[in-house]
Amino acid sequence: MKHAVSLTVNGAKHTAEVEPRLLLVHFLRETLALTGTNVGCDTSQCGACTVIIDGQAVKSCTVLTVQADGAKITTIEGLATDGKLHPIQQAFWEKHGLQCGYCTPGMILTAFDLLQRNPRPSEADVRHGIDGNLCRCTGYQNIVAAVQEAAARLKA
Amino acid sequence: MASRIFGSGIKRREDPRLLTGQARYTDDFVLPNMVHMAVVRSPYAHAKIKSIDTKKAASMPGVVGVFTGKQMKEAGFGPIPCAWVVPGSDTKTPPYPPIAIDTVRYVGNAVAIVVAMDRYQARDAVDAVDVDYQALPVTVDAFKATQKGAPQLHSDVPNNVCFHWHVTGGDVESAFKSADVVVKDKIINQRLIPNAMEPRASLAQYGSASGEVTLWTTTQNPHIVRFLLSLDTGIPEHKIRVIAPEVGGGFGSKIPHYPEESMVIFASKALNRPVKWTESRSENYRATIHGRDHIQEVEIAARKDGTIVGLRGKVWANLGAYLSTASTGIPTILHGLMLSGAYKIPNIHEDVYGVFTNTTPVDAYRGAGRPEATFIVERLVDLLARKLKMDPAELRRKNLIPPFKDGYTVATGLAYDTGNYEAALDKALEMADYKGLRKQQSDMRARGQYLGIGLCTYAEICGLGPSQVAGAVGFGGGLWESAIVRFYPSGKVNVFVGVSPHGQGEETTFAQIVASELGVSVDDVEVLHGDTDQTPMGWGTYGSRTTAVGSGALMGAIKKIKDKAKIVTAHLLEASPDDIDYADGKFFVKGSPDKFKTIQDVALMANVAWNYPKGLEPGLEASAFFDPPNFVYPFGAHIAVVQVDAETGEVTLERYIAVDDCGKVINPMIVEGQVHGGIAQGVGQALWEGAVYDEDGQLLTGSMMDYAVPKAAYFPKFELAMTETPTSVNPLGVKGIGETGTIASAAAVYNAVADALASLGVERINMPLTPERVWRAIRDQRRA
Numbered sequence: 001m002k003h004a005v006s007l008t009v010n011g012a013k014h015t016a017e018v019e020p021r022l023l024l025v026h027f028l029r030e031t032l033a034l035t036g037t038n039v040g041c042d043t044s045q046c047g048a049c050t051v052i053i054d055g056q057a058v059k060s061c062t063v064l065t066v067q068a069d070g071a072k073i074t075t076i077e078g079l080a081t082d083g084k085l086h087p088i089q090q091a092f093w094e095k096h097g098l099q100c101g102y103c104t105p106g107m108i109l110t111a112f113d114l115l116q117r118n119p120r121p122s123e124a125d126v127r128h129g130i131d132g133n134l135c136r137c138t139g140y141q142n143i144v145a146a147v148q149e150a151a152a153r154l155k156a
Numbered sequence: 157m158a159s160r161i162f163g164s165g166i167k168r169r170e171d172p173r174l175l176t177g178q179a180r181y182t183d184d185f186v187l188p189n190m191v192h193m194a195v196v197r198s199p200y201a202h203a204k205i206k207s208i209d210t211k212k213a214a215s216m217p218g219v220v221g222v223f224t225g226k227q228m229k230e231a232g233f234g235p236i237p238c239a240w241v242v243p244g245s246d247t248k249t250p251p252y253p254p255i256a257i258d259t260v261r262y263v264g265n266a267v268a269i270v271v272a273m274d275r276y277q278a279r280d281a282v283d284a285v286d287v288d289y290q291a292l293p294v295t296v297d298a299f300k301a302t303q304k305g306a307p308q309l310h311s312d313v314p315n316n317v318c319f320h321w322h323v324t325g326g327d328v329e330s331a332f333k334s335a336d337v338v339v340k341d342k343i344i345n346q347r348l349i350p351n352a353m354e355p356r357a358s359l360a361q362y363g364s365a366s367g368e369v370t371l372w373t374t375t376q377n378p379h380i381v382r383f384l385l386s387l388d389t390g391i392p393e394h395k396i397r398v399i400a401p402e403v404g405g406g407f408g409s410k411i412p413h414y415p416e417e418s419m420v421i422f423a424s425k426a427l428n429r430p431v432k433w434t435e436s437r438s439e440n441y442r443a444t445i446h447g448r449d450h451i452q453e454v455e456i457a458a459r460k461d462g463t464i465v466g467l468r469g470k471v472w473a474n475l476g477a478y479l480s481t482a483s484t485g486i487p488t489i490l491h492g493l494m495l496s497g498a499y500k501i502p503n504i505h506e507d508v509y510g511v512f513t514n515t516t517p518v519d520a521y522r523g524a525g526r527p528e529a530t531f532i533v534e535r536l537v538d539l540l541a542r543k544l545k546m547d548p549a550e551l552r553r554k555n556l557i558p559p560f561k562d563g564y565t566v567a568t569g570l571a572y573d574t575g576n577y578e579a580a581l582d583k584a585l586e587m588a589d590y591k592g593l594r595k596q597q598s599d600m601r602a603r604g605q606y607l608g609i610g611l612c613t614y615a616e617i618c619g620l621g622p623s624q625v626a627g628a629v630g631f632g633g634g635l636w637e638s639a640i641v642r643f644y645p646s647g648k649v650n651v652f653v654g655v656s657p658h659g660q661g662e663e664t665t666f667a668q669i670v671a672s673e674l675g676v677s678v679d680d681v682e683v684l685h686g687d688t689d690q691t692p693m694g695w696g697t698y699g700s701r702t703t704a705v706g707s708g709a710l711m712g713a714i715k716k717i718k719d720k721a722k723i724v725t726a727h728l729l730e731a732s733p734d735d736i737d738y739a740d741g742k743f744f745v746k747g748s749p750d751k752f753k754t755i756q757d758v759a760l761m762a763n764v765a766w767n768y769p770k771g772l773e774p775g776l777e778a779s780a781f782f783d784p785p786n787f788v789y790p791f792g793a794h795i796a797v798v799q800v801d802a803e804t805g806e807v808t809l810e811r812y813i814a815v816d817d818c819g820k821v822i823n824p825m826i827v828e829g830q831v832h833g834g835i836a837q838g839v840g841q842a843l844w845e846g847a848v849y850d851e852d853g854q855l856l857t858g859s860m861m862d863y864a865v866p867k868a869a870y871f872p873k874f875e876l877a878m879t880e881t882p883t884s885v886n887p888l889g890v891k892g893i894g895e896t897g898t899i900a901s902a903a904a905v906y907n908a909v910a911d912a913l914a915s916l917g918v919e920r921i922n923m924p925l926t927p928e929r930v931w932r933a934i935r936d937q938r939r940a
Contacts, residue, residue: 021276030274035184036177038404040353041437045860048353076177089175093167096825099833100659101174102181102353102404127868134860136353136405137659139836139897140868142829 005069010078018065025049025060028075036076036105047133050106051075057113076105087153088112097146099137107133111147120151161672165825168664179402182357182372183434191220193423193433194278196268196285197442198260201514201853202307203289205258205267213270213284218277221427222285224268225255228422232390236415238479239384239632242488245319250310252478254415261309261477262514263853264442266415271423271431294853298474298511299451309477309512318475318510319484323492325567326503331466335457339539344922345528347449347847350521351865354404355435356444360420364428368395369421376406377696378656380633382688384413389421400686403658408520409444411698412481438859446847447521449474450487450528456536462544462551466503467495469532475510476517483519484510489629490525496566497533498577498615498791499555504567514853520698522837523898526616534612534903542914549585552613553578572615572789573883580879581613584793584815587875593797601915606800610908612900618892619704619788636783638692639709641670641717643776645763647756649676651683654694655706660894661826662702666710668822673714674755675741692779700892704788711887712780720776721758727769728753728761788883788891792816794900796908802916805931807843807909809872817879818893827893828876834897835874840866842905846924
């Protein structure tokens with residue numbers, strides 16, 4: 001039994017018939033071919049699949065596509081505008097906030113959410129704010145620096 | 157702008173695609189007619205397979221095939237080869253069938269595969285495969301598995317001992333007999349789960365007409381995977397193309413050639429369509445290799461004044477149920493030979509027993525053998541300092557190998573390249589304000605607060621390595637590297653390399669080298685890697701070798717380009733090639749720097765060859781191979797400062813100071829990033845991480861809910877500095893930096909916690925130093 005859903009992803013409206021059990025992350029990756037959103041675990045620990053749903057960072061492996069019916073979603077593919085990197089992306093680049101890049105889309109979108117709620121986070125705020133996102137490459141130091149740099153850029 | 161070759165922290169060229177979601181990892185690839193594979197895995201750690209009923213699974217919606225190990229074997233797919241057999245160790249190599257046929261030997265051992273139209277259907281059908289198991293007794297502990305009466309894993313491996321290897325240098329017996337003081341310890345260097353953020357995935361496309369297969373796979377070394385696949389799939393090497401697209405971290409766990417790579421090829425061949433498999437994280441915890449897992453009984457001998465005279469030990473190294481690609485080399489060559497660390501230790505002996513157990517295979521995990529060696533030495537040095545009531549920094553200083561530029565041979569036989577260990581120690585002590593810290597420590601202790609200061613002065617072996625040595629120590633491949641530099645008529649450059657970086661940034665580092673050496677913009681250089689059809693043969697990215705060895709090949713190709721460009725320039729300027737010099741992007745006539753050609757001028761003329769030296773081959777392309785004359789030996793001094801809450805057992809890492817020396821630094825931003833990540837993984841081992849099996853061989857830390865991958869809030873800001881002692885092993889004088897952090901930090905942090913706990917009377921405690929363990933240790937001590 002399939003269900004009709006209608007979602008807006010990165011500004012484009014999509015309608016589809018989906019199985020009730022289809023995870024949002026698989027809908028994004030496989031139905032819409034938006035493979036920038038990654039899957040790093042199966043227990044909602046790693047945050048690699050984080051996307052923005054109606055303004056909030058959400059782990060898309062923990063949401064059924066049918067639950068997201070009617071939602072406005074931003075994935076990493078939708079963050080840069082007119083070919084120009086978003087200030088958070090730019091800051092991650094400048095500060096070497098990524099190595100293998102696998103956690104990066106989720107990390108950036110979590111930072112996006114964090115900076116909306118707390119535009120001037122302290123180092124401790126950032127470290128706690130990205131608690132739901134794991135990175136094995138960077139030791140987080142340059143991610144933290146990147147988020148603080150992004151805060152400065154967004155304020156400017 | 158041409159960049160400087162050293163010290164230029166330019167932004168990484170690989171980042172824009174990674175930042176925007178345009179990078180393509182293996183699971184991102186979709187091919188026409190592609191189907192999905194899922195693996196049925198054993199829930200038992202040790203069992204006979206009585207029967208496998210696939211009928212129900214085969215009739216499930218979307219299922220296009222269900223296969224067993226027997227079918228795979230009948231199709232000509234052989235056991236997974238072990239690629240490292242250490243000589244002189246009587247190593248047993250029992251067969252490692254990609255899918256178990258009659259016996260399963262660890263939880264997660266594959267017993268069947270299911271292929272379906274989508275990944276959900278494949279996952280559903282896994283549960284419908286009915287396997288009748290007869291459970292067998294289980295052994296999980298590397299020491300217990302060798303004892304009489306322990307369950308036997310492989311019929312031809314008595315007492316589960318895969319090998320007994322030893323290293324001997326000097327006369328250890330006499331050294332211990334004549335020593336003033338001997339200190340012993342039993343160390344559990346616990347099993348770790350690598351946790352690259354991208355789980356493994358493999359996608360195979362077999363063409364029945366051509367007999368060729370293309371495999372996209374999450375590997376650190378596509379050329380090795382191709383070579384090994386040619387041994388176990390029966391497909392000749394030249395008909396196998398292995399592509400490592402974007403790879404989301406490896407840390408050693410993506411070195412091995414894995415059974416699933418053979419399985420997807422088999423399934424693609426059987427079904428005549430592309431087959432993709434992607435691991436779930438919980439599956440990764442059981443099916444992807446683990447690291448470390450040593451039981452170490454070790455002792456150190458010294459004179460009263462602190463001079464170390466000997467070190468010896470016995471190690472039981474858990475190999476898991478089967479031999480993974482490089483597993484026997486890790487606890488032997490990469491561990492035992494490094495037991496001198498950064499010190500003058502004239503007499504060394506270690507026995508290493510490699511042991512099979514009913515656990516996931518163990519192989520290289522960041523540092524691979526060196527963290528296990530460093531921990532022994534650094535732990536014993538600290539215990540010795542305590543026993544002699546000497547300051548651990550001063551005891552280290554007393555025993556450090558003095559500065560050397562032309563090699564220093566340690567008792568295990570290795571010839572270290574260059575080193576200046578005391579300089580790194582001094583710098584770290586100064587950064588930490590070591591004296592001030594000690595004072596702070598005693599002030600705090602008076603208030604009932606427990607500050608701990610831990611040191612680690614390490615030297616490690618990497619930049620693997622000379623191929624002759626690789627052969628002599630039983631590694632089943634070479635360890636040289638390759639590079640092709642190709643100029644196009646427009647002056648733009650492609651570089652093709654045999655290494656396969658996956659986060660280490662060599663697309664940038666190598667572009668920096670080409671740009672600064674040949675006078676082109678970094679933006680005009682594109683570095684390609686990770687595709688066996690596109691790149692020259694090379695041995696891959698691990699053992700901190702990518703820049704150390706790969707740049708040697710690149711410099712060789714650059715030299716050939718320069719030599720040819722001089723000939724072309726001489727022709728164009730009507731001069732003799734011997735009279736052409738090169739500097740700052742210009743090939744010019746000696747003494748007449750205004751008469752010159754740029755590399756772009758030369759590239760155009762070489763590619764069109766209109767006005768060209770007679771007899772000279774057209775084109776501006778050079779290929780070079782580099783086999784280093786020695787390994788490289790980075791070193792450094794790390795200091796950890798922790799606070800232990802004696803009431804809750806909680807350890808807080810307050811500061812972490814790292815002084816590392818990796819020779820000349822090309823891109824400091826990238827080097828620092830490598831150090832950060834390395835430190836985090838070693839701190840993880842000291843404080844939080846550990847794979848735990850119960851007596852039945854069930855992995856209790858079987859998902860990310862149960863295994864403590866460190867989070868951002870666990871760490872302070874690491875304080876980094878470098879010293880610079882170039883090596884003469886490669887043209888640029890660079891050493892590896894990918895693993896140093898991990899090699900040093902577990903020992904530094906452990907020593908810091910032990911330092912804090914010593915004043916509470918706690919003498920022995922095993923990693924990871926979780927609050928519960930620390931609290932129990934303090935409580936037990938108070939009760940005693």
